[in-house]
Amino acid sequence: MRSGELARLAGVTVRALRHYHEVGVLAEPRRDSNDYRDYDLHDLVRLLRIKRLAAVGIPLERMPDLLDDAPGDTGALLDELDAELAGQIDRLTSQRALIAHLREHRVAPDLPPELAPFVAMFAAADLPPELMRFDRDQTVLLAHLVGEAAMPHLTRFYRRISDPTMVPLVSAVVGRFSRLGADSTDQEISSVVDSFTTTFHGLVTEFAEQDLLDLGSSADLVSEHTADLLNEQQLQALAQIEARFAAP
Structure with missing residues (x-):
């Protein structure tokens, strides 16, 4: 019989048949005078055995021993x-x-599941889309960099800033931060820095004192990502905020 007939009788595709030849679980049959493969009933039986082993979950590379040796x-x-x-x-x-x-x-599947609810909460706070994208990407990056060991600490941080009493305050200061741009004055930048420092001082100090989210050398990656996405005025404000928190 030809390959098409054998495949039909066994309930497989001709492509699968050729694959079995390639991996060596089904020997190539002799060819007739027209150079077509000529299969017989023994090939059909072996093919049916291959199908049965595959249905059990046995990988192809382990089949030859079961097909060729006496049952054990x-x-x-x-x-x-x-x-x-x-x-x-x-x-x-x-x-x-x-x-x-x-x-x-109701969050995207590319977010860390531990942090997804908190990101969703701020998404509902109607923050600017570009800032939400920045927050999402930073969340993904931070979750990867802190690793599984520190993930509970990062989750705790997100939970704290997502507290119902904190969300309006955080949304307000982050919204002001997002509006900083080329037309922003030094006084406006300083005002945002003051608001940011006041809002986050207790939380940042708590986590800094306990060294819960130390990124070590990976901190440079976060800084690089931040510098790539924020404008000049926002970066100025961020530098001043970092200086405030670093001051004794």
């Missing part, structure tokens, strides 16, 4: 496959829980 104790192999499937189920269950969490808070 496959308990260890089945135990291994069962453990792999259990791991996949656990991962899929975790992914579904994560999706439910993101759906509940």
Whole structure:
């Protein structure tokens, strides 16, 4: 029989048939006078066995031993496959829980799930779109840089600034910060710095004293990202804010 007929009888595609030849689980048959592959019933039986092993989850590279050797104790192999499937189920269950969490808070799936609710809260505060993009990108970057060990501290920081009593204050000062631009005077920049320092002083001091969010050498990456996205006046204000917090 030709490859098309064999594939139809076995319920596979001709492409799959060729792949089985390439990986060596199904030997190439002899060719007829027209140079077409000529399969027989033995090839069909082997192909059906390959399908059955694949349905159990056995990878192609492990099939030759099962196909070519006398049947033996496959308990260890089945135990291994069962453990792999259990791991996949656990991962899929975790992914579904994560999706439910993101759906509940109506946030994009590219955000760290621990911080997504807090980002969503500020998104609802009607801040300028460009500032929300900056906040989103900084959140993604910070979550990566602090790592799993410090993630609870970063989450705690976001939770604190997302407290219902803090959101209006934070939104107001961040909104003023976002409006700084080429027309802003030194006095306007200084006023924003004063408001920012007053609003965040207690929180920043608390985390700085406990050294909870020390980025070490990675801090340069955050600075580079910030410098790339903020305008000159905003960077001036940020430098003054950092100087204020650094002062004894």
